Amino acid sequence: MTNRSTCAYRRTGADPVRGIFELDRLTEREKEVLLLLGTGLGNRQLARELCIAERTVKAHVARIVNKLGQQTRLQAAVLSVLVHHALCTDTHCACRRAAAIEDPPLPSAA
Numbered sequence: 001m002t003n004r005s006t007c008a009y010r011r012t013g014a015d016p017v018r019g020i021f022e023l024d025r026l027t028e029r030e031k032e033v034l035l036l037l038g039t040g041l042g043n044r045q046l047a048r049e050l051c052i053a054e055r056t057v058k059a060h061v062a063r064i065v066n067k068l069g070q071q072t073r074l075q076a077a078v079l080s081v082l083v084h085h086a087l088c089t090d091t092h093c094a095c096r097r098a099a100a101i102e103d104p105p106l107p108s109a110a
C-alpha cells in the first residue's frame with residue numbers, strides 16, 4: 001500500500017479536470033446548465049431557474065455528464081466550479097476578483 005499515490009485523481013482515475021478539454025462540445029444552453037450545476041442546487045431548483053421542466057434538466061445534465069467524459073453529476077459540478085470564471089458572463093461576479101488573485105493562499109498540508 002506504500003506505493004499508492006496520495007493524489008486522489010491518480011489513485012482513482014476519476015479526474016474532473018480532464019473534462020475542461022471537452023467544454024467546447026457543449027451547446028450554449030448546456031454551458032448555462034453546467035454553470036448552474038456548480039451551485040449544488042437540485043433539479044427542481046435548476047428547473048425553476050431555467051424555466052424548464054425538471055425532466056428536461058435531467059436530460060441536460062445527463063448529456064453534459066456524458067459529453068464531459070464524467071461518470072456522475074457531482075463530478076460535472078466540481079468541474080463547473082473549476083471553470084466558473086470561464087463560463088460566467090456577469091461582470092459583477094466575485095469570480096472575476098478571484099481570478100485576479102495570482103497566488104491565492106492554500107491551506108498547508110497536514
Ligand SMILES: [Zn+2]
Nearest residue numbers: 088090093095
Ligand atoms: Zn459568476
